[in-house]
Amino acid sequence: MSDPISQRQIAVEIDSATKIFESETSSVTALDNVSLKIRENEFFTLLGPSGCGKTTLLRLIAGFEHPTSGRIRLYQEDITFLPPYTRPVNTVFQNYALFPHMTVRQNVSFGLEMLKRPKGEIEKTVDEVLNLVRMEELGDRQTSDISGGQQQRVALARALAPKPKVLLLDESLSALDYKLRQDMQIELKRLQHETGITFVFVTHDQEEALTMSDRMAVINEGRVLQVGTPSEIYNFPTERFVAEFIGDSNFLEGQITEQNETHVRVQFSPASAVELPSGQTLLSAKKVTVAVRPEQATLTSATEQATLQGVVKSMVYFGTHTHYVVELDSGDEFTVHLQNIRGHELHYENGSRIGVMLDPAAMQILKD
Amino acid sequence: MSNSAAEVRSSNRGLHEHSEVARRKKEVRNNLLLCTPALIVLILAAAGPLLIVLIYTFLKAGPYGGVIWEWSWDGWFQVFLKKDIFDDTVSIADAHISIFWRSVKLSVQSTLTALILGFPTAYFIATRSPNTRNLWLFLITIPFWTNLLIRTFAIMQVIRDQGIINTLLINFGFIETPIEMLYTEFSIMLGMAYVYLPLMVLPLYASIEKLDFRLIEAAYDLYATRIFVLWRIIIPLVKPGIIAGSILVFIPSLGAYVTPRVLGGGKNLMLGNLIELQFGQGRNWPLGAALSITLLVIVMVSLLVYVQNLQRKSD
Structure with a gap:
């Protein structure tokens, strides 16, 4: 894991993706010819103001939306039009979207059950993942009986349990209070190192993006303005929007x-x-x-x-x-x-x- | 000194306790007063009539209807047993038993039919845009404004030998002779499912509308195919709607009168028809009353079994 990121394999490739939402009255271009290469085990952040298209991009990778034009590849395999349940990609949703009629354990094992893994393996993996997010003692709780931070951990465990190739995080920390958020930021980095999974993280919080990312893309109005490491983006912004959105500038x-x-x-x-x-x-x-x-x-x-x-x-x-x-x-x-x-x-x-x-x-x- | 102070304190407490008790009493009285209108309605409209029916089951049948005020087990006896007119031998009233069975069977079938038809309908409405939802709900409720008898006759026009279905099938050459649907148990079941369909759709709609569709996305994301999303996520989450809708269809189906009368053609009696018969041509009010109580018991037992089953499944 000490190898430089630039030499690693490309995990996700977004190849000139455009997404236009059409309705009877209007058409909105959510993404405009976006191209990105995200490398294996990278912590890649999509940063931008709300409505900039970063969540749409995440949904294209997850498979909830399909691009109007362009391609999405996962380890060279074209997944542009595959349904979400066939992609080895899992999402941690903004509101966590935990199943309210299931316990913590049942939530975490759901993905593995759907993949028809053997019973013993499911039990073992669920234990491992709950351990990983430090929730082993609350497995039998109902998801409504645990705090917001704990729900966040369960959502994370549920998405990690099937061992996806890419983990997508949609503003996953924004609902937490300041202290909890800082703990989770450290936790996420730890998980990224321990699991070796590629993390694609969506946020509108520039500070969060700077502290957590290996690389980040600044997005505005459906376009990728700049891609680079946090220090590249901070020190060498190429556009006024980037310089203004990240930190203060004269x-x-x-x-x-x-x-x-x-x-x-x-x-x-x-x-x-x-x-x-x-x-x-x-x-x-x-x-x-x-x-x-x-x-x-x-x-x-x-x-x-x-x-x-x-x-x-x-x-x-x-x-x-x-x-x-x-x-x-x-x-x-x-x-x-x-x-x-x-x-x-x-x-x-x-x-x-x-x-x-x-x-x-x-x-x-x-x-x- | 300390003594007297303590006395004052205790008497103070006594005073306090006294006023507390008085306040509670007043509260109880006020609450009772506030409940009175509801209690009066319940006594006059529910408990009272039920009590009269219950008393009638233990009276003798009058020769021209009505009751004679004499104690008798005849009403209850006749619900389950019958006496031969000629030799007084007692045997089980198999006609009644078969009517009970038919009523329960057809009600369960029509509830299931309404559920199978109503679920996709409710899901469809709940996933429309908020403006068009009301229009769809309105369309669902329109038949409810029409007289039950007329709706039942409409079904008759659809399924009779020269009706729409048979005419179409014959004209397209699928069949040569019409399928006999009218005046069968099937027609009763279909009629009840149709008539009570809105009662299934509305509670289903109410709970599907509250469904968090992001959970469905989460399930898709976790490798669940459509059928598993339906089975593991949607159905468990809208269960309250399924329970409410099923109860609302099952109960009136069990006591249905008009639909089996019109669509059953008089040969396929259900409990409602049997009860009506006793109060009408049968001139046997105690038996009619006992059958009514029996219907009530069947409804209560079925509900208990149903709800308990569901609870056990969710545990």
């Missing part, structure tokens, strides 16, 4: 005045410009937007040395950080998070004239 509008193999020069105003290392993106446009994370910028009272100048508009102390909002001379606002290191605290008064220093290596030119 956006600066500028003109490209010079461009060669080694650097790109972006002019923000007659007085301020930066030179960025080139090769990040192909730049055909003259006008560009540059994203800067608030923690990547610093402030200085020596305004003439700084890239941007402005006035401190507000200052909020957060303990580890102090957040400054600077009103730039251009009229835009710029947020800077300064780390509070004891003995090196910097302090700037509201209304004081200030310069914003930018590190060219931490600036990202966005696609329009």
Whole structure:
């Protein structure tokens, strides 16, 4: 399991899938030509705002919906139009969807019974899986008699029991409270390592996506905007939506005045410009937007040395950080998070004239 | 000092207890008063008439109907036994027994038929969009506004020898002589299933409508094929509707009068017809009353057996 993810087999391949929901009055494009490759035993997250199509994508993999066009493959096998009950893929539903007329054990053994596994094997597997999710003592309870967190574990156990090739999790943690959710996040990562199953996780919570994923896809309005590891997505967002949706970002509008193999020069105003290392993106446009994370910028009272100048508009102390909002001379606002290191605290008064220093290596030119 | 303080305390408690008792008494009286209208209705409309029927079973039959106020076991005796007119030998009233049997058998059959026809119907309605559901429910209830007799005659037109079914079958050349359906037990069963179908569909609809369809998806996801989804998920979850619908069809079927009368052609009596006969041409009110009580007992016993069976299965 120490092999790099990029060398593993492709478990799920979504090949230019489009899904259009037609009704008498309207047609909605839920997915627009989506292509993704999810590798074996990867924790892959589909991140996006609600209604972006991420759940539809999950339902295509599960088999509850079929794409209008495009293909879905599981270990090279075309499963696009197979019914859900023939796919070695299981889902943990958002509302858990536990069978209310069955006990915890009966819920967990349901899938194995449907697969017509021998009795002894079912008993053994159910014990194992209940152990895995630490629910061995509550097997005979009715599903209505256990707490939300426990229901979540049962749903997980039920989906893991048939040992699927891919486990789909549909916003499975969003109904839990904060503490429980953190426990379950750790639990899920542990299960992913112990079972060797590929996890496809749908969430709208960017923090959850960053902390749990091996790789993630950011989806908006039915399109995949960017795929990458959490740090790639956070540090090198390619589109404004990605930079805005994940973490905080400042956006600066500028003109490209010079461009060669080694650097790109972006002019923000007659007085301020930066030179960025080139090769990040192909730049055909003259006008560009540059994203800067608030923690990547610093402030200085020596305004003439700084890239941007402005006035401190507000200052909020957060303990580890102090957040400054600077009103730039251009009229835009710029947020800077300064780390509070004891003995090196910097302090700037509201209304004081200030310069914003930018590190060219931490600036990202966005696609329009 | 401490003594007197304790006394005051205890007398205080006494006072408190006293008022508490008075309050409870008042509460009980108020509750009784509030129940009175319901109690009056129950006594006048349910318990009273039932008591009269029960008393009649122990009286002598009047020569022109009615009863003579003299104690007699004759009513109950005749329910199960009969006396030969000529030599007074006593034998089992096999005619009555066969009518009991037919009533129970046809009621069970019509309940099952209504269930088999009603379940897909209710499922269909419950899975339509909310706007069209009401229309479908409305269509289901329309026949209920029509007189029972007319609906029964309509069934007659469908199944008689020159009726729709036989005419179509003969014209298409499937059969040469009409299938005899009218005036058979089958026609009674079919008539009752048709007449009471809405009573099956409505409670079934109510519980299917509450069904969480995500559970069905979850079952599909866990390798259940359609038949297993139906058997292991849908049916157990809509069981309350199945129970309610079956009871609502079974009970009126058991006591049905018009349908067996019209569609049975007088040769296939059911309990309802037998009872009517005793109060009419038979002029044997005590026997009619005893048969009515017997019907009541059959209904109660069947319900107990049915419900207990279901409970045992779900345990």
